[in-house]
Amino acid sequence: MIGVGARVLVVEDAETIRTAVVAGLREAGYDATARVDGRDLESELAGYRPDLVVLDVMLPGRDGFTLLGVVRSHSDAGVVMLTARDGVEDRLRGLHGGADDYVVKPFALAELVARVTAVLRRMGRTPSTIAVGDLVVDAAAGWVLRAGTPIDLTATELRLLDYLAAQRGRVVSKAQILTRIWGYTDYDPNLVEVHISALRRKLGEPRLLHTVRGLGYVLRAEPELARRADDTEPGTGLGPGPS
Known part of the structure; x- marks a missing residue:
């Protein structure tokens, strides 16, 4: 399967979205797990060692932009950010902060999985053939x-x-x-x-x-x-x- 061996951590507080994203990633062959916030993100990065983090911007406690900085300082994982805000400034803030891609809600699950796969392929962490x-x-x-x-x-x-x-x-x-x-x-x-x-x-x-x-x-x-x-x-x- 296309995602075998690649670990994806989903940080998303909306249960419906979180459940759907994890299910879609697992169906595509990824080892996916999820958290509702980033309280223990440092521990998750050290223990789970994800290849990629799907990171919501609007989170309780530390927001996605803050957590993006945590990922970049503690891990070499790829980052795909999710947001309900379609403003150019928000997208640029995420991309300038080191995000690899940005997906605006509402989104098709197939698109998100494809973007995750594309980022991991660019990183050389999943086979392309x-x-x-x-x-x-x-x-x-x-x-x-x-x-x-x-x-x-x-x-x-x-x-x-x-x-x-x-x-x-x-x-x-x-x-x-x-x-x-x-x-x-x-x-x-x-x-x-x-x-x-x-x-x-x-x-x-x-x-x-x-x-x-x-x-x-x-x-x-x-x-x-x-x-x-x-x-x-x-x-x-x-x-x-x-x-």
Whole structure:
């Protein structure tokens, strides 16, 4: 998975946001933990040793700008700041203080995870390439190879394949895909089916992208497991049918 080995500390006092961010980071493969404030941040930096800190600006006690200084003086972790304030001065204050990126609330969870991944990749703390069988994906560099041959994908198809590759061997639902790739779950599920079908055609044979009945999709190269998954219509997961 894309985030294996990378530790992310989330400091956010809003429970709904904190829970969603941690869940999204863990789904992407990160070792994520959270705190409601920065009271013990020095101890967390020494004990947990995060690779990156997601830091809210408006916090009880010491605010995010103060805690940014703590991170910079006690750790070499990356920092992505969250704020409900969209003022240029606030963003510049954070960036000049050493933040690596800045995300304004409300935000799509998929965007935040992508920004965390981008910062960690720039820091060299997570691999940029993912291999599944003879398929190699490097979304950061914008290329995909199958058996050494380049595959031309749209930007959306590349994001989708990168997500599936990061979750290789694990089944992901249409709702998870909608949330991660488009940022919402209330889009027409047919949107997922159309892109899955196009991606499957471009990846070619032997098939790597499989449908699991009633559950979703999985990217994997193991032929025995693949045969079990493919007793269902690839586009819908509702029953046997053609590709």
